[in-house]
Amino acid sequence: MIGVDYLVLTLYMLGVLAVGLLFARLNRSASDMFAAGGQSPWWxxxxxxxxxxFSAGTFVVWGGIAYKFGFVAVAINLCYGVAALAVGYFVAGRWKxxxxxxxxxxxxxxxxxxxxHFYTWSMMVFRIVGVAVAMYSLAVVLVALMPLGEGNPLRDPATGHMSLTWAIVIFGGIVVVYTMVGGLWAVLMTDVLQFIVLNLAVIFVVPLMFMRTGGVAGFVQDAPPNFFHLTGGGYTWIFLAGWxxxxxxxxxxxxxxVQRFICVPNERDARKSSYLFGVLYLVSPLLWLLPPLIWxxxxxxxxGxxxxxxxxxxxxxYIMACQSVLPAGMVGLMVAAMFSATASMVSSQLNVFAGVLTSDIYERLINPQxxxxxxxWIGRVFTVVLGATLLGIALAIPYLGGAEKVIVGITSLLVGPLMAPTLWGLFFRRINAKAVFITSGVCFAAGFLVKYGIQSQWLTDHAKTMDILLGVALPVVVLEIIRALGRSTSAGWQRVENFETAERAAAVKTTANRLPAIVVAWAMGLCGLLMAGLAINDPEDRGLLALFAITLWALAATVYGLSWWRFRAMQQEVSHAAS
Known part of the structure; x- marks a missing residue:
């Protein structure tokens, strides 16, 4: 990275902080802070x-699989899209x-x-430690791209690059600050901006790489054998179905x-948000995995x-592919994109657990009044505490001797089986609290035995299959046995029905807030301005940069125009209803 790259990265960081401050004014209640007041647009x-x-591991892990096994990585990521579409059809509306x-x-x-309490503390340990590991991994990747001159206070003298400690503190601190100040609104909107930056960086890389590889025809012709197969390297069709x-x-x-489904105005919007998630994961994996494939x-x-x-x-x-073609300034944008991938995951977990601690622990058990x-205010305090804990764990990882991996590995044996009882509880009235502890106990014991107790080469060779059996098949079998043996409707089902009826009677109709669309339009316009500025200093790729700038400006104008049209239509609906 050179001076202009650091400038781009700094502007991006300031931008996400500004978004947090902008949306802070919308947080007037706990519902606003942790559910966006039910006013988030579905998109x-x-x-x-x-x-x-996403996380930084998306680039390293899936980029690595793409490099080794080709389109297998694309097939694995398409599974996310299939899953999200199914959730949209069956589950998302029910949550709202x-x-x-x-x-x-x-x-x-x-x-x-x-x-x-069992769900909260087991999931919190798993997620916070897991996110800390992701933050540490991100910092390791980013500091390798960030050389600093002598005398810079952020420089590590041993490497000549940014200090790993400072990278964790600065990048992690920025996420904690905008999540604390802006709540779920800030999380949602920075995610949207990060989506724009991520795809802008990747879309820019792909045509440049094709231009240097003889185009699509040259890529297809020179690809290794079986490179375009959707299975291989131990990833079978059975694995994909289980995934x-x-x-x-x-x-x-x-x-x-789930938080994304309950923060929108109605059930239809909840389903649409999951459908959008699914469709994007059906079309985008090929795009953002093309750099390592072409590399x-x-x-x-x-x-040999x-x-x-x-x-x-x-x-x-992935990193080598991007560095090989990106002009000055765009490397900084790629670093911002990699930061974005992990920042989204970090901010989401901070906000959701701060919400649980605030609404379900503090308000319900400590201070109902x-x-x-x-x-x-309490939600912001919990966000800072969780953020500080996360950063502390990330900074300590080099000294833990692998303990963090053991913690994640053990807690994952609990968290995986907890997902199924949640879904079964949504739809089946004979599932009670005992089902949670029986399912998690049986699956944890089986998982612990397989992972840490039995030394078997067969289990090692079929580790992916065993993950599917323990994570999906076994919880489903246990829950179905419990449901078949159940004879009466659980008290919890009745409590949920009573709560749902009361909430429906007291519900106030909400509509999507227009401010997110305005922010997106301005962000696209500023990104277009950035592309135009880079085009001036880069004669070789000036045409492509200018094309990107014009496209971004056109998209910004379209988004702003649509938001204004929708706003006017809503005003007319209100005036007609009043008359």
Whole structure:
């Protein structure tokens, strides 16, 4: 990275902080802070869900699989789209219909206080430690791209690059600040902006790489054997089917995704947000996995390369591909895109668990009389505490000796089986609180035995299949046995029905806020201005940069025009209703 790259990255960071401050004024209650007051546009919710699935590991892990096995990586990521479409059809509307403010509220109603604590603390440990590992991994990748001159206070003298500690503190601190100030509104809108930046960077890389590889025809002709097969390298059709099922549970029941369904105005918008998420994951994986795919064709593996050499080449494929073609300034944009991928995941988990601690622990158990203003303040305190904990874990990872991986590995044995009882509780009246503990106990014991107890080469060779059996098949079998043996409607089902009826009677119709569309339009316009500025200083790629600038300006004008048209239409509807 050079000076202009650092300028682009700095402007981006300032931009996301500005978004947090802009949306802070919308947070007047806990519902605003953690559910966007039910006023999020469906497209913002869908884009936010799409980005929540991303992390810096998306580039390293899936980029590496694309480099080694070709279109297998595309097929695996298409499963997310299939899962999200299924969730949109079966689940998303049901979550909105309940009238809950947080997903934990449903757990408390459906399964009771003990189950709520069990869900909250086990999932919080898993997610916070997992996100800390992701933040650390992101910092490792980014500092390798950020050399600094001598005398710079952020420089690590041993490497000549930005200090890993400062990278974690600065990048993580920015996420914590905008999440604390702006709440879910800031999370949603920064996710949308991050979606724009991510795709802008990737869309710019792809044509440049094709131009240097002989075009699409040259790419297809020079690709390795079986490069375009959708299975291989141990990833079978059975694995892909199981991957769809696992992520149906995840998108349908994980609290960060459920939050996206309850923050929109109505059930129809909840379904549309999940459909958008799904459609994007059906069309975008090929786009953002093309750089490592093309890189493999341009730089094939050396004959006789060792597995360690292959793994190293695969891990570096995405970064090397982008660095090979990006002009000055665009490397900074790519770094911003990689930051965006992890920032989305971090901010989502911070907000959802701050919401649980505020609404379902503090308000319900400690201070039921708390005012909405105090709940917003408490929510911000919890966001800072969780953020500080996350950053502390990320900074400590080099000294934990792999303990963080053990924690994630063990808690994952609990969290996976907790997704299925959540979904079963939405639809089946004979599932009670005992089902939660029986399912998690059986699956945890089986998973622990398989992962840490039995030393078997067969299990090692079929680890992916066992993950599917333990994460999907076993919880479903246990729950279906419990449902078949049940004889009466659980008390939790009745509590949920009573709550839903009361909320429906008291519900106030809400509409989507226009401000997100205005922010997106301005963001696109500013990105177009950035492209135009880079075009002036880059004669070689000036035409492509100018085309991007014009396209972004056209999109900005379209988005702003549509938002204004929709606003005027809503005003006319209100005036007709009044008359």
């Amino acid at each position: 913002a919710s869908g884009l936010s869900g799409f980005m929540t699935m 219909r309940l009238g809950i403010r947080t997903p934990a509220q449903f757990i408390g109603l459906r399964y009771g206080r003990t189950a709520l 769809c099922a696992i992520h149906f549970f995840m998108v349908g029941a994980d609290w960060a995704f 493999r064709v341009r730089h094939p593996l050396a004959p 390369a060792t597995s360690a050499e292959i793994d190293h080449a695969a891990e570096q494929a 708390a005012t909405q203003r105090r709940l917003v």
